[in-house]
Amino acid sequence: MAQDIHFDRAAEGHRPYTAAEDRYDTLGYRRVGTSGLLLPPLSLGLWWNFGDNRPFDTQREVLRHAFDHGITHFDLANNYGPPYGSAEENFGRMLRTDFKAYRNELVISSKAGYDMWPGPYGNWASRKYLIASAEESLQRLGLDYVDIFYSHRPDPATPIEETVGALDTLVRQGKALYVGISSYSPERTTAAKKVADELGTPLVIHQPSYSMLNRWVEDGLLDTLSEAGMGSIAFTPLAQGLLTGKYLDDKNAVPSGGRSSLAGLTEENLGKARELAKLAEQRGQSLAQLAIAWLLREGGVTSVLVGASSTRQLDENLAAAGNTSFTAKELELIDGITSGTGDSVDLWRTFSDS
Ligand code: NAP
Numbered sequence: 001m002a003q004d005i006h007f008d009r010a011a012e013g014h015r016p017y018t019a020a021e022d023r024y025d026t027l028g029y030r031r032v033g034t035s036g037l038l039l040p041p042l043s044l045g046l047w048w049n050f051g052d053n054r055p056f057d058t059q060r061e062v063l064r065h066a067f068d069h070g071i072t073h074f075d076l077a078n079n080y081g082p083p084y085g086s087a088e089e090n091f092g093r094m095l096r097t098d099f100k101a102y103r104n105e106l107v108i109s110s111k112a113g114y115d116m117w118p119g120p121y122g123n124w125a126s127r128k129y130l131i132a133s134a135e136e137s138l139q140r141l142g143l144d145y146v147d148i149f150y151s152h153r154p155d156p157a158t159p160i161e162e163t164v165g166a167l168d169t170l171v172r173q174g175k176a177l178y179v180g181i182s183s184y185s186p187e188r189t190t191a192a193k194k195v196a197d198e199l200g201t202p203l204v205i206h207q208p209s210y211s212m213l214n215r216w217v218e219d220g221l222l223d224t225l226s227e228a229g230m231g232s233i234a235f236t237p238l239a240q241g242l243l244t245g246k247y248l249d250d251k252n253a254v255p256s257g258g259r260s261s262l263a264g265l266t267e268e269n270l271g272k273a274r275e276l277a278k279l280a281e282q283r284g285q286s287l288a289q290l291a292i293a294w295l296l297r298e299g300g301v302t303s304v305l306v307g308a309s310s311t312r313q314l315d316e317n318l319a320a321a322g323n324t325s326f327t328a329k330e331l332e333l334i335d336g337i338t339s340g341t342g343d344s345v346d347l348w349r350t351f352s353d354s
Pocket of ligand 1: 044045047048049075076152182183234235236237238239241244245246288307308309310312313314316348
C-alpha cells in the first residue's frame with residue numbers, strides 16, 4: 001500500500017507542500033451577504049492561465065502562492081481552460097497533489113451556462129444541462145461537492161423556477177453547499193431569490209462583471225443584492241489587464257497565445273487608464289491595486305475575483321487589500337475619469353440580460 005502511494009505521488013510529479021503557517025494572518029475575510037460563508041477580499045479565478053495552455057508547474061506555483069497568502073477561494077467553470085474542462089482537470093490534479101489535506105479550508109466554485117457540449121442539452125440553464133454539467137465538473141475535479149455552484153448566465157427561455165429548482169436539487173444531493181448566479185439583471189436576481197427562498201435554497205452570491213471601467217452593477221444590482229442579503233464577487237476587475245500597468249505604454253503587449261479577445265483595448269480607454277494610474281501613484285498604489293481597492297471600498301463588493309499568470313502579479317494584487325479607503329474627492333475623480341466606458345469593456349453584456 002505504501003508503495004502504491006509512493007508510485008502515485010511520483011506519477012503526479014509530487015513535490016511535498018505544506019501551507020504557510022501564517023496564511024491567515026493578513027488578508028482578513030468578509031461575509032457573503034447575510035450568510036454564514038466568509039470569503040477573502042481577493043479570490044483567484046481560473047478562467048485563463050490554468051488550462052492546458054500553461055505548464056502545470058507554473059499553475060501550481062501560483063495556486064500555492066495564493067493559498068499561502070490567505071486566498072481560500074478558487075473559482076472555476078465547466079468551460080475554463082483552454083480547452084474546455086482542462087482547468088477543472090488541472091485543479092483536480094492540484095487537489096490530489098498539494099491541497100488534499102486542506103480541502104476543508106478551501107471554497108471551490110464551478111458553473112454551467114455557456115456552450116459545453118454539442119446538441120440542445122449543453123448550454124444555457126435548463127435542469128437537464130445544469131445537473132449533468134455539475135456531475136461532470138465534480139468528476140473532473142475529483143470532488144464529492146463544490147462549495148458554490150452557479151448558473152453562469154441567465155437563460156431567457158428557461159423558467160427561473162426550473163433553473164433555481166436545479167440549483168436546489170444540487171444542494172439537496174449534497175453536490176453544492178451554496179449556489180449562486182452570474183450576470184443576472186436586478187429583476188431576474190429578485191425573481192431567482194424569491195424562488196430560492198421558497199425552496200429554502202442557499203442562493204447567497206451573485207458574480208457580476210464589475211470594474212472602474214464597467215459599472216453596470218451600480219444601476220440597481222448592488223442595491224438589489226443588499227436588500228436580498230446576498231453577497232457579490234466581481235469578475236474581470238482589472239478589465240482583463242487593461243487596468244494594470246501592462247498596456248499603458250504598449251497597446252500591443254497582448255501576449256501571444258494569450259486571451260482570444262481583450263475587450264476595450266482602445267486608445268480612449270488607455271487614456272483613462274493612464275489618468276487613473278496618476279491617481280494610483282498619488283495613493284502609493286499601482287493601477288491594478290487601485291482597481292482592486294476601489295471594488296473593495298465601503299459599499300463595494302464582498303470579494304474581487306482576479307486572474308493572475310504569475311506570483312508577481314498576485315503579490316501586487318494582494319497588496320491592494322491594504323488600503324481600500326477612499327476620500328470623497330478621490331471617488332469623484334474616478335467617477336469623472338471613467339464615465340461612459342461600460343459597454344466597450346463589458347464582453348458579457350451581450351450574453352446576459354443586464
Ligand atoms: P482580470 O483580473 O480583470 O484580468 C486578469 C489578467 O490581467 C491576468 O490574467 C493578467 O494577464 C493580468 N494581470 C493580473 N494582475 C496583473 C498585474 N498585477 N499586473 C499586470 N497584469 C496583471 O480578470 P479575468 O482573468 O478576466 O477574470 C478573473 C476571473 O473572473 C476569471 O478567472 C473567472 O474566474 C471569472 N470570470 C467569470 C466570468 C463569468 O461569466 N462569471 C467571466 C469572466 C471571468 P496575463 O494573463 O496576460 O498575464
